[in-house]
Amino acid sequence: MEPNVRILVVDDEERIRKLVRMYLERNGFQVEEAEDGQQALEMAFANEYDLIVLDLMLPGMDGRKVCEEIRKKSDVPVIMLTAAGDESSRIHGFELGADDYVVKPFSPRELVMRVKALLKRTQPKHDAAHQEIAHVLSTHGLTINMDSRKVLVEGEEVSLTPKEYELLCYLVQRPDKVFSREELLRDVWNYQFFGDQRTVDTHVKRLREKLGRYSEKVAEMIVTVWGVGYKFEVRE
Template identity: 60%
Template sequence: MEKEAKILIVDDEERIRRLLKMYLERENFVIDEAEHGEQALEMALASDYDTILLDLMLPGIDGIEVCQRIREHKATPIIMLTAKGEETNRVHGFEAGADDYVVKPFSPREVVFRVKAILRRASATAFLKTDPVVTSHSVIVFPDLTIDHDAHKVTANGQEVNLTPKEYELLHYLALSPDKVFTREELLKDVWHYDFFGDLRTVDTHIKRLREKLNKVSPQAANMIATVWGVGYKLEVPK
């Protein structure tokens, strides 16, 4: 990578933070640590991290609230760390704006894999700092939806839609091949870069969240994201 990626690990268990830090530092990542929600929120808003590993069950402010409050200001990719049996919390985490999750007990190598998958795409800092320079070949225009890839900007019904990096990538990927149906497995592989790790519900939750955000400004744009039952999803262009 061109620069050392900066990662924030948030977990109240020191042994987990130490384990993740050891594996991630082997990959030359720069690591900061936080042990509770208030500290994590303060650090996340004060610095531009490339990824945040966020435990959901934290003392004080829990991980879901931390995620929601970060999302009010930044689009930093967030990977949730959750214990088995916390499926409801994972769904709430996705709805709060998380991009991915890893279930405890986890393999540290899996966490490294997921971090690298997120960092292969544009980091949150790149999304926030990219100048909105428009070139004709980078803009995808539909009747109710416009995607400016240079500026990483989505507008629907003339209003900008605030998307997380992963939501943007998913929408842009579908928009590059309008009316083509993609399976959940294809989307996991091409958008999340998961060849063997990954939960198909990750795709469903991001599609749901993407539709909800578009629907707030343009129901027509939201309806373009069509479910093909038993197969997957496509971006359907109005006839």
């Protein structure tokens, strides 16, 4: 893990903030705290964080609104904390750009594991070998630099959330192969979201919308296979 990783923990319960902070700091992370949505936004816009742990149920401005506002300016990875069984809130959170969910009551060790896994997937590589030779995927107006994690459509950079980026890379690297929603949840999300297959649909929709702002042709390369799932198909 890269040194000096900064994480913002947002929760209105001081006990939870302190617990999460203790476990994250034990693992070498720098941690700052916010107790409500407004403070979280101010801190997120004033500082550069590598990841935000965000409680869904905050007084005043709730976590969904905070996530929505953050996504207007930043693609920082976001892990949301939510009450058990609140499936509709999880789906809405994914629609607004959350990258992962941890259900309360949660194991602090599980949260640390999720944080590490998300950071591992989202932090660009800095070693000299990768700086000399970039791993690039390119096809018909779409270019993905796997090392800098930059996506270009017709030469214009597209701002994607970490999970949108991972989903795009997964499909592009396996052209014409059809993946079910269950397979995408398993392979892109790395674990099962039981009953949350709409998560995949939500991310595909957002991904198409973002790519489509620069090229409808590129957006249409993400193809829905009705009754099955999705594939990436290059159309001449």
